[in-house]
Amino acid sequence: MPGKFLKSGPNRQPFQASRQPGATVMKKRFPCIFLSALFFILSSQLLAASIHPNAWAEPQASKADTAKVADDKPSPTKTVTDRATDSRIDDTKLQKPPKDDKVTLGTDIVNVTISVTDSYGRFVTGLGKDHFEVFDDKVKQQIAHFTDEDAPVSLGIVYDVSGSMKERIGRSMKALRRFIDTSHNDDDFFLIAFNDRAKLIQDFTVSGDNVLGHLMFVNPHGSTALYDAAYLAVEKVQQGRHSKKALLIISDGQDNNSRYTYKELRNRVKEADVQIYAIGITDPASDALAGFGRSVLEEITRMTGGRAFFPNAYNEPELVEICTRIALELRHQYSIGFYPTDIASEAKWHKVQVKINPPRGLGRLSLLYREGYQSFKK
Numbered sequence: 001m002p003g004k005f006l007k008s009g010p011n012r013q014p015f016q017a018s019r020q021p022g023a024t025v026m027k028k029r030f031p032c033i034f035l036s037a038l039f040f041i042l043s044s045q046l047l048a049a050s051i052h053p054n055a056w057a058e059p060q061a062s063k064a065d066t067a068k069v070a071d072d073k074p075s076p077t078k079t080v081t082d083r084a085t086d087s088r089i090d091d092t093k094l095q096k097p098p099k100d101d102k103v104t105l106g107t108d109i110v111n112v113t114i115s116v117t118d119s120y121g122r123f124v125t126g127l128g129k130d131h132f133e134v135f136d137d138k139v140k141q142q143i144a145h146f147t148d149e150d151a152p153v154s155l156g157i158v159y160d161v162s163g164s165m166k167e168r169i170g171r172s173m174k175a176l177r178r179f180i181d182t183s184h185n186d187d188d189f190f191l192i193a194f195n196d197r198a199k200l201i202q203d204f205t206v207s208g209d210n211v212l213g214h215l216m217f218v219n220p221h222g223s224t225a226l227y228d229a230a231y232l233a234v235e236k237v238q239q240g241r242h243s244k245k246a247l248l249i250i251s252d253g254q255d256n257n258s259r260y261t262y263k264e265l266r267n268r269v270k271e272a273d274v275q276i277y278a279i280g281i282t283d284p285a286s287d288a289l290a291g292f293g294r295s296v297l298e299e300i301t302r303m304t305g306g307r308a309f310f311p312n313a314y315n316e317p318e319l320v321e322i323c324t325r326i327a328l329e330l331r332h333q334y335s336i337g338f339y340p341t342d343i344a345s346e347a348k349w350h351k352v353q354v355k356i357n358p359p360r361g362l363g364r365l366s367l368l369y370r371e372g373y374q375s376f377k378k
Contacts, residue, residue, distance in 0.1 A: 108343060108376055109144065110136070111273060113244065113305055114334040114354055115368040123332040124365055127358065135353040136340050145337030152186035153330055154204070154240020156233040157211060160251035162195040162224040168281045169220050171316045172250050173212070175279075175323040179248070180208030182327035190236060191215075194229035195222035196257055204240060223257035227265045230300070234272050246306070246330060249278040254293040262296065269300050270349070271374045276301045277326045278308040279319070305370040340376075348375045 112134065116124040129146040157176070161169065180189070191202035191211045201214045230249060237245045255262070269276065278297040297308040307326070311318040340350065351372040358365050 109337045109339055110350075110352070110373050111145075111243075112336045112338075112352055112354060112369050113275060114336060115305070115329055115332070116334065116356065117366050117368075118362060119364055119366075123329065124358075124362065125332055127334065127356070131357050131359070132334070132336060133355040133357070134336055134338055135355070136338070136342070136350055137345070137347065138351075138353070139341060141338040141341060143336055144339055145335070148334045150184065150331045151244050151335070152184045152188075152242050153244045153246050154188050154237055154242040155183070155190075155245070155330075156237045156247045157189060157191050158229050158233045158247060158249040158251070159191060159193050159215065160195075160224065160226070160229075160249075161193045161215075161218050161220045161222075163221050164224060164252050164254060165281070166220040168252075168313050169215075169218065171314070171319055172279070172281060173215055174316060175319040176215075176250065177208075177212060178320045179323035179327045180211065182324050183208075184331055186242075188240060188242065192229050192233050192236070193218070194225050195220070197225050198229035198232045200232070200236065224251070224255050225257045225259075226251055226255035226296075227258035227260045227262055230276075231260045231265050231268055234268055234274060237274055238272070244330075244335070245273065246275040246277065248326065249276065249297065250281065251278070251297075252280060252282045252293055254282075255296070266300065266303070269303055270372075272304075273370075273373075274304060275306040275330075275370070276304045277306040279322060279326075280308060280310045281313050281319070282310060283313045303371050305368055307368065343376060345375065349373075350375060 114132070116127065118124055125148065127148070129143055132143065132146070134141050134143060159172075159176075165172075186206065188204045188206050189202070189208065189211050190200065190204050191214055192198055193201045193214070202211050205211065226249075230247070233247050233249075237247060278301050280294055280297045282293055294308075294310060297310075301308040307329075309322045309326075311322055336354070349372055352370065354367055354369050356365055356367060
């Protein structure tokens with residue numbers, strides 16, 4: 001009986017008939033449900049885009065557009081402190097003096113080269129700016145420039161080849177060789193030889209051999225145009241490439257054939273910023289004018305802050321030692337620069353005075369520097 005019921009039972013057959021249509025309906029409704037869900041998602045995205053319009057456009061923006069926006073908008077990280085720093089930089093640029101003003105001020109600076117020695121004549125090095133005081137016509141000046149470096153020199157050699165030097169020229173040549181060998185490697189030299197007249201024999205060169213080569217076979221003769229030679233040398237040394245300038249005169253100091261007078265030479269030397277050293281090779285026993293020749297060399301060297309030496313005419317070691325000392329002194333000097341406070345002064349000549357306040361233990365020191373300078377006013 002149970003088997004019969006399964007085959008043809010009236011209550012069972014309707015249940016099987018209703019099950020098949022229900023599955024078909026579900027299959028047909030599934031695509032509709034999927035499309036509805038997709039429509040809902042897209043609608044949500046569109047709604048979000050309408051509320052935030054940049055949400056879609058921003059990722060597509062180009063680098064150029066981004067840079068443009070950054071330029072148009074103020075930097076959000078720039079603070080008040082940053083703007084103040086920029087202002088200080090701009091103010092510094094505005095306060096920078098024009099180039100022309102610097103050149104004008106530079107031409108008014110007074111340079112004083114100073115040699116410092118102790119009681120034994122030894123050079124004193126290692127002093128600082130605070131150890132010096134400089135006065136212009138007794139008025140203290142502010143030191144604007146100070147150095148003690150071993151600076152190269154533009155140097156002129158003024159060599160006497162007159163008849164009065166005939167028996168002395170050989171020894172002076174050896175001393176001159178020592179002078180050149182002891183000088184700074186970057187020094188440049190020129191040579192003026194003189195007898196009846198002064199002549200530029202060697203223009204500026206860094207080769208000492210070129211200078212000495214011109215004197216190797218010289219035959220001393222004629223008169224002595226010392227003033228003309230010194231005047232020409234003061235003019236020529238101004239063309240040197242170094243700011244520091246000096247002259248070395250080797251002569252007996254007895255002029256007897258110059259067109260320039262001693263007064264004219266003195267006035268030109270006072271105007272020039274050049275140190276003059278002199279070696280007077282005189283023999284008091286035989287030279288009638290030795291005293292006058294000595295005084296000439298002493299005066300023009302003292303005015304410029306240089307020195308004059310008078311070795312025995314026949315003492316070669318002494319002559320060599322003096323030339324060595326001059327070369328070393330030029331390499332162990334102090335340079336001080338100041339701008340005169342009273343540039344409107346009517347004085348044509350300003351007297352310079354330098355004082356030193358040395359550290360303890362150095363004892364009494366001696367200073368050598370030029371006596372003054374010509375007024376800048378024309």
